[in-house]
Amino acid sequence: MQESGDTITIGDVKVAPGEIKHIKLKISESFFTSPIVMPVSVINGLGDGPRLLLSAATHGDEVNGVGIVRELIYSINHTNFNGMLICVPVMNITGFLNHTRYLPDGRDLNRNFPGRADGNPAQRIAHTIFTEVVSKCDFALDFHTAGDGRANMIQVRADMRDSNVKRIAKAFGSEIIIDSEGLPGTLRRSAAQSGIPTITIEAGEPHKFERKVVKQCLQGIMNVIYELGMMKGTICEPRFQVVVKKTEWVRADRGGILEMKTYPRSLEKEGNELCVITNPFGVEVGIVRAPFTGMVVGVTTRPVASPGSPICHMVKIDKTLYKVEQAIRKKAEEVEKVHGLTELLQEIKSEDDIAEIELQLQKVAAMLIAEREEAEKEAKKKEMNKVETQKLAEEKMDKESKPEKESKKVAEEKMDKESKPEKESKKVAEE
Numbered sequence: 001m002q003e004s005g006d007t008i009t010i011g012d013v014k015v016a017p018g019e020i021k022h023i024k025l026k027i028s029e030s031f032f033t034s035p036i037v038m039p040v041s042v043i044n045g046l047g048d049g050p051r052l053l054l055s056a057a058t059h060g061d062e063v064n065g066v067g068i069v070r071e072l073i074y075s076i077n078h079t080n081f082n083g084m085l086i087c088v089p090v091m092n093i094t095g096f097l098n099h100t101r102y103l104p105d106g107r108d109l110n111r112n113f114p115g116r117a118d119g120n121p122a123q124r125i126a127h128t129i130f131t132e133v134v135s136k137c138d139f140a141l142d143f144h145t146a147g148d149g150r151a152n153m154i155q156v157r158a159d160m161r162d163s164n165v166k167r168i169a170k171a172f173g174s175e176i177i178i179d180s181e182g183l184p185g186t187l188r189r190s191a192a193q194s195g196i197p198t199i200t201i202e203a204g205e206p207h208k209f210e211r212k213v214v215k216q217c218l219q220g221i222m223n224v225i226y227e228l229g230m231m232k233g234t235i236c237e238p239r240f241q242v243v244v245k246k247t248e249w250v251r252a253d254r255g256g257i258l259e260m261k262t263y264p265r266s267l268e269k270e271g272n273e274l275c276v277i278t279n280p281f282g283v284e285v286g287i288v289r290a291p292f293t294g295m296v297v298g299v300t301t302r303p304v305a306s307p308g309s310p311i312c313h314m315v316k317i318d319k320t321l322y323k324v325e326q327a328i329r330k331k332a333e334e335v336e337k338v339h340g341l342t343e344l345l346q347e348i349k350s351e352d353d354i355a356e357i358e359l360q361l362q363k364v365a366a367m368l369i370a371e372r373e374e375a376e377k378e379a380k381k382k383e384m385n386k387v388e389t390q391k392l393a394e395e396k397m398d399k400e401s402k403p404e405k406e407s408k409k410v411a412e413e414k415m416d417k418e419s420k421p422e423k424e425s426k427k428v429a430e431e
C-alpha cells in the first residue's frame with residue numbers, strides 16, 4: 001500500500017498532503033491541435049492511507065457516475081482524511097460531449113486498457129489514463145450504467161477470487177454482486193491484473209442523472225472509504241447481499257410491443273409474468289415468464305421486440321431465497337411502521353413510482369417546513385410585540401413611581417450618612 005505522506009504527481013501537477021487540486025490532464029488532441037483534457041480532482045488527506053480512484057463515464061453516455069463522482073468531490077468533508085481520493089468524473093471526454101458510449105473512431109475505451117503508447121487513438125488515450133492515473137492508485141471503483149435501451153439495478157461486478165477486490169465489493173453494499181473476471185481490455189480487469197483491486201458498479205440507465213441511484217452510490221463509496229480506514233464511520237448494510245456467478249437474459253419469442261410487468265430489483269418467482277407482448281392492435285401474442293426464481297437485475301427500456309430480443313436480465317436466487325424474502329418483507333414493514341405508507345406502497349409498481357412518491361414526499365416535507373418556519377416567525381413577532389408592550393408599560397409605571405423612589409433614595413442616603421461613622425470605626429477595628 002502506498003502512503004499519502006508523500007506527494008502525488010499527475011501530469012505535471014503535484015498534490016501535497018492536505019491539498020485539493022483540480023487537474024486538466026491532456027489525453028489527446030483535437031483536429032485543431034488543441035489539447036483534449038480530462039478532469040482529475042485529487043483530494044489528498046493529511047493522514048496515511050490508500051489511494052482510492054473513483055472513475056466514471058468510460059462509456060460517454062453512462063452519466064450517473066458523473067453525477068456520483070462530481071457530487072462526492074464537492075460534498076466530502078476531508079478533514080481528518082487518511083489517504084487520497086483521485087476522482088475522474090468523465091473518462092471518455094469526446095463520448096460524453098457527443099452522448100455516446102464510444103470514442104470518435106468508434107472504438108470502446110473500456111476494451112482498450114491498459115493501452116499502448118504507440119497504438120491506435122483508443123489505445124493511446126487508454127495508455128495515458130492508465131499510466132498517469134490508474135497505475136498510481138491502490139483501489140478503484142469504476143462507475144457504469146446499463147447500455148443504451150436498458151436499465152440496471154445497482155450491482156457490483158467483481159472478481160471475488162481476489163481477497164482485496166472481495167473486501168471492497170462487499171463493503172460497497174449492493175444487494176447483488178456478480179462474480180466475474182471482467183472482459184479483456186476493461187479498466188477493471190486490467191487494473192486488477194496490475195495489482196490494483198477494482199470493482200465495477202452498474203447503476204441505472206444511460207443518458208440521465210437518477211437522483212436515487214446517485215444517492216445510493218454515494219453511500220456505497222462512503223462504505224468503501226470506511227472499510228479502508230480513510231475516514232471513521234459506520235458501514236450502511238444492504239437489506240441482503242447475494243453473490244452470483246451466472247446471469248441470464250430472458251428473451252422474447254415473438255415480435256411485438258412490450259408491456260413490462262417487472263422492473264429492476266424485483267424478486268420474481270419461476271413462472272411469473274415478466275412482460276406481455278401484443279401486436280399493434282393490442283391483441284396479446286405472447287407472455288414472457290421467469291424461467292427460474294430470481295432477481296431482475298436489468299430490463300429493456302425499449303417498447304418494441306423482435307423474436308430473440310433481450311427483455312430481462314436475471315440472476316438465480318435459490319439457497320438464499322428465504323433470507324432475501326425475509327429481508328424484503330422486513331424492510332417493507334419498517335417503512336410502513338415508520339411512515340405509515342401502506343396505501344402509497346400499494347401504488348408502487350416500478351422504480352419510477354418510487355421516485356415519484358419520493359418526490360411527492362419531498363414536496364410535502366418542504367411545504368411543512370415552510371409552514372413551520374412561517375408559524376415560528378409569527379410567534380416570534382408576537383413575542384416581540386408582547387415584550388415591547390410590557391416594556392412600555394413598565395417605563396410608564398416607572399415614571400409614575402419615580403418621586404416615591406426618589407424620596408426613598410434620599411431617605412436611605414440620609415440613614416447611610418448617619419450610620420457611616422459607626423461603619424468606619426468597625427473597619428478600623430478589623431484591620
Ligand SMILES: [Zn+2]
Nearest residue numbers: 059062144145
Ligand atoms: Zn459501461
